[in-house]
Amino acid sequence: DQQVKQNSPSLSVQEGRISILNCDYTNSMFDYFLWYKKYPAEGPTFLISISSIKDKNEDGRFTVFLNKSAKHLSLHIVPSQPGDSAVYFCAASAEGTYKYIFGTGTRLKVLA
């Protein structure tokens, strides 16, 4: 049973436009959510996170939105840059478990 789902395997966006990556989860005990970026031949790199007490967290060009009632989170990248081309994973953790469950990833391609 996939507790964290990323239903779009890939996404292409024009440089300068907004990239929106989506993630759904099924476990209502999840209270901490993270986004990672992964380049080929490297490990995943932490990008941004959000706690369930918030509905938005912003860091530069990256904003994560959390909709708890819909069990949905999204990552917005504005403006998108060619260097943002990578695989993006969302992850979630339930309070006190310190165990992180990952989605299957979305490959973002930003076209110059």
Place this chain on the structure above:
Amino acid sequence: DADVTQTPRNRITKTGKRIMLECSQTKGHDRMYWYRQDPGLGLRLIYYSFDVKDINKGEISDGYSVSRQAQAKFSLSLESAIPNQTALYFCATSDSRELNSPLHFGNGTRLTVT
């Protein structure tokens, strides 16, 4: 993340062989994790450890074992490798001193079992 070092970076082995993947970290974190990445399946948790005397199974621990030799070292073993264990393996750490601590990953070990 150079503070989390995985060795080897690449390994090819034959079915039935025992193999060990090693992970060491200089971040001073107490929590360590092993994940595997497969195309279309994302990252799946194999084992995790919150300190030297604490080892926990993850989502897919069958066929694997781990050893936490010290706070900084966490190794993953395949006792008898099989082809469907061909994957990219990642070690990660997190810090219990932070309320919500993200995972910090190594650069991975690409394992091929023939």
